[in-house]
Amino acid sequence: MLRTAKEATASKSVDVALEAIGAERLLAMYRIMVLSRALDERMWIVQRQGKVPFVITAQGQEAAQVGAAMALRPGHDVVLPYYRDMTLMLALGMTPRELMLNVFSRAEDPNSGGRQMPAHFSLPRLRVLTGSSPVGTQIPHAAGAALASRLRGEDSVTFCSFGEGATSTGDFHEGVNFAAVLQLPVIFFCQNNRYAISVPQRRQMAVESVAARAAAYGIEGVSVDGQDPVAVYQVVSQAVERARAGAGPTLIEAVTYRYVPHTSDDDDRVYRSRDEVDQSRRRDPIPLLRDRLVEAGLWDDAREQALREEVARIVDDATAYAEQAPPPDPATVARHLFAEPAAES
Amino acid sequence: MAVKRMIEAIREALDEEMARDPRVIVLGEDVGVKGGVFVATRGLIEKYGPDRVIDTPLSESGIVGVAIGAAMNGLRPVAEIQFADFIHPAMDQIINEAARIRYRSNGAWGCPVVVRAPYGAGIRGGLYHSQSVESFFAHVPGLKVVIPSTPADAKGLLKSAIRDEDPVIFLEPKRGYRAIQGEVPDGDWVVPIGPARIAREGDRLTAVAYGMMLHLALQAAEQVAGEGIEVEVIDLRTLAPLDRSTILASVRKTGRLLVVHEDNRTLGMGAEVAALVAEEALYDLDAPVRRVTMPDLPATPFAAVLEDAVLPDTQRIAQAMRDLARE
Ligand SMILES: Cc1ncc(C[n+]2csc(CCOP(=O)(O)OP(=O)(O)O)c2C)c(N)n1
Numbered sequence: 001m002l003r004t005a006k007e008a009t010a011s012k013s014v015d016v017a018l019e020a021i022g023a024e025r026l027l028a029m030y031r032i033m034v035l036s037r038a039l040d041e042r043m044w045i046v047q048r049q050g051k052v053p054f055v056i057t058a059q060g061q062e063a064a065q066v067g068a069a070m071a072l073r074p075g076h077d078v079v080l081p082y083y084r085d086m087t088l089m090l091a092l093g094m095t096p097r098e099l100m101l102n103v104f105s106r107a108e109d110p111n112s113g114g115r116q117m118p119a120h121f122s123l124p125r126l127r128v129l130t131g132s133s134p135v136g137t138q139i140p141h142a143a144g145a146a147l148a149s150r151l152r153g154e155d156s157v158t159f160c161s162f163g164e165g166a167t168s169t170g171d172f173h174e175g176v177n178f179a180a181v182l183q184l185p186v187i188f189f190c191q192n193n194r195y196a197i198s199v200p201q202r203r204q205m206a207v208e209s210v211a212a213r214a215a216a217y218g219i220e221g222v223s224v225d226g227q228d229p230v231a232v233y234q235v236v237s238q239a240v241e242r243a244r245a246g247a248g249p250t251l252i253e254a255v256t257y258r259y260v261p262h263t264s265d266d267d268d269r270v271y272r273s274r275d276e277v278d279q280s281r282r283r284d285p286i287p288l289l290r291d292r293l294v295e296a297g298l299w300d301d302a303r304e305q306a307l308r309e310e311v312a313r314i315v316d317d318a319t320a321y322a323e324q325a326p327p328p329d330p331a332t333v334a335r336h337l338f339a340e341p342a343a344e345s
Numbered sequence: 346m347a348v349k350r351m352i353e354a355i356r357e358a359l360d361e362e363m364a365r366d367p368r369v370i371v372l373g374e375d376v377g378v379k380g381g382v383f384v385a386t387r388g389l390i391e392k393y394g395p396d397r398v399i400d401t402p403l404s405e406s407g408i409v410g411v412a413i414g415a416a417m418n419g420l421r422p423v424a425e426i427q428f429a430d431f432i433h434p435a436m437d438q439i440i441n442e443a444a445r446i447r448y449r450s451n452g453a454w455g456c457p458v459v460v461r462a463p464y465g466a467g468i469r470g471g472l473y474h475s476q477s478v479e480s481f482f483a484h485v486p487g488l489k490v491v492i493p494s495t496p497a498d499a500k501g502l503l504k505s506a507i508r509d510e511d512p513v514i515f516l517e518p519k520r521g522y523r524a525i526q527g528e529v530p531d532g533d534w535v536v537p538i539g540p541a542r543i544a545r546e547g548d549r550l551t552a553v554a555y556g557m558m559l560h561l562a563l564q565a566a567e568q569v570a571g572e573g574i575e576v577e578v579i580d581l582r583t584l585a586p587l588d589r590s591t592i593l594a595s596v597r598k599t600g601r602l603l604v605v606h607e608d609n610r611t612l613g614m615g616a617e618v619a620a621l622v623a624e625e626a627l628y629d630l631d632a633p634v635r636r637v638t639m640p641d642l643p644a645t646p647f648a649a650v651l652e653d654a655v656l657p658d659t660q661r662i663a664q665a666m667r668d669l670a671r672e
Binding site (some may be wrong): 152 | 409411414418422446
């Protein structure tokens with residue numbers, strides 16, 4: 001039977017993907033993306049049920065995040081995520097229960113114990129540094145973290161994630177420039193989902209690609225299809241290699257799209273057409289990857305069914321666990337303004 | 346014990362802490378080869394190398410932001426802002442990041458950074474080389490704000506700041522860098538952050554001051570002492586957290602309070618000290634609280650006659666002491 005050109009390309013890309021990361025990791029990527037999407041959808045449900053006041057999530061950007069995470073060494077490399085990085089966090093090793101505890105603002109939430117809005121990630125065991133709401137402020141922190149790692153002679157790299165809107169801030173410029181001048185081992189990872197709340201990319205910058213901004217700092221800039229986790233994995237892996245070899249930072253743009261409103265407080269119908277959202281869903285990274293797995297003979301309906309059941313169990317467990325977990329104790333509200341005496345060296 | 350200038354005491358503290366702890370780094374504009382515009386860091390790059398004494402790009406938010414990231418990842422950065430007047434681009438990093446890191450992570454992360462900045466007027470620096478910025482930071486929970494007024498305190502408090510687990514804004518009265526000399530104890534001299542110091546004992550009234558104004562308040566106190574008015578002068582040293590008990594104990598003894606600062610009047614430290622005394626010691630007061638401060642102006646203007654017209658001086662402070670003592 002004759003193959004069409006498109007199929008030929010597709011199967012080639014499956015081969016390339018398999019060669020690049022191996023079947024096991026490809027399957028792990030798919031599992032994390034499916035789990036992330038299911039958790040994400042549940043978060044919106046509990047918000048709409050009035051059980052939690054606010055959510056901000058990752059739907060549409062799962063491939064970019066899982067591809068990047070798989071190129072890092074969890075607990076070894078330093079990570080500064082942003083609020084849309086739920087899939088990244090899952091892939092690095094934050095558990096579904098921990099993510100749900102965060103959404104429910106429980107005492108046991110390891111990110112902030114209910115002090116911050118959901119999705120402001122922090123986890124010392126994974127070297128995930130605490131972040132804030134002001135967009136872009138983590139970018140100079142990443143340069144500083146990389147500086148510290150280099151001074152100590154570690155071979156770890158620092159990974160810093162943000163949206164394209166963040167690239168308009170002064171801190172983006174100051175942080176990237178600093179890292180470039182000092183040739184620090186940092187990966188600046190921009191998830192360009194084409195909107196900063198309602199403001200489209202063309203009102204954010206006069207360049208076509210975020211990666212073009214790299215030239216102004218004298219560093220490597222790469223743009224990659226953010227719906228293809230393998231392509232992202234490869235680009236981030238190369239940036240990690242460069243950083244570890246002392247060749248300095250890389251600015252990566254993963255071109256992607258968010259399928260849901262900016263947050264649970266946003267109505268995206270005001271600023272983008274349903275048609276546009278539907279169009280972009282045709283490149284939903286989850287079915288795209290599933291097709292590739294099927295084509296490579298790594299996946300079938302039975303496995304899909306088993307995964308869906310496993311994921312549903314995990315999401316139910318995480319939700320039930322978090323819902324029943326105790327809220328933070330108001331008596332602790334004034335704690336941790338400063339180091340507590342016992343902790344002082 | 347040797348007599349030293351304040352700037353030398355600061356350099357010694359940096360040098361000794363860098364020698365003592367390999368996690369300490371210094372970063373800022375011109376801090377390396379030049380040793381800083383006030384030469385506070387002179388000689389450090391030769392001793393500790395460019396990896397630990399870092400000439401940064403001209404970017405205040407970046408300097409503080411990089412220091413914060415390095416602190417979370419295990420270093421003890423001392424960031425220099427060349428003049429306090431240029432700290433404003435870094436306000437977001439200081440207030441939204443450094444000050445909140447421990448609180449927002451529920452104690453999981455700390456942010457042991459020191460941000461040093463020369464501040465204050467009296468050097469003919471005009472609007473942008475004279476500002477007093479202490480109240481902005483003293484208002485923010487999660488920050489410690491320290492202002493030394495003597496070489497011994499400059500050294501001892503800076504060492505404490507570098508060893509502190511939390512962010513410290515360390516403001517140096519630049520008019521006193523060379524003008525203020527004093528004995529600095531030998532060895533590992535450390536002054537704790539927090540306690541104020543009774544710089545002069547007296548029973549007729551309490552004068553609270555800090556930084557350069559402490560010295561003017563002491564001179565004024567000597568003047569009025571000849572007239573039989575014994576002033577107790579308190580050097581705050583740490584503005585946040587404020588040493589309430591030392592202030593209250595003194596006011597309970599003297600019954601009169603004068604606050605002196607070169608920061609603006611409205612919502613300055615004087616307002617806070619006055620509110621504290623009004624809340625806790627109103628019935629111990631024999632007269633209304635007084636303040637000698639800069640008027641509410643953008644900063645001291647450049648021309649000498651204009652600066653002299655607004656900056657508190659010994660005469661004005663002495664007059665306020667006399668007036669208050671008579672009330
Ligand atoms: C400094 C700052 N300004 C404004 C906001 C409000 N805000 C939150 S997210 C956002 C858009 C950010 O867009 P982008 O960086 O592209 O990330 P995305 O949300 O699209 O993933 C804005 C304006 C903020 N958090 N911080």
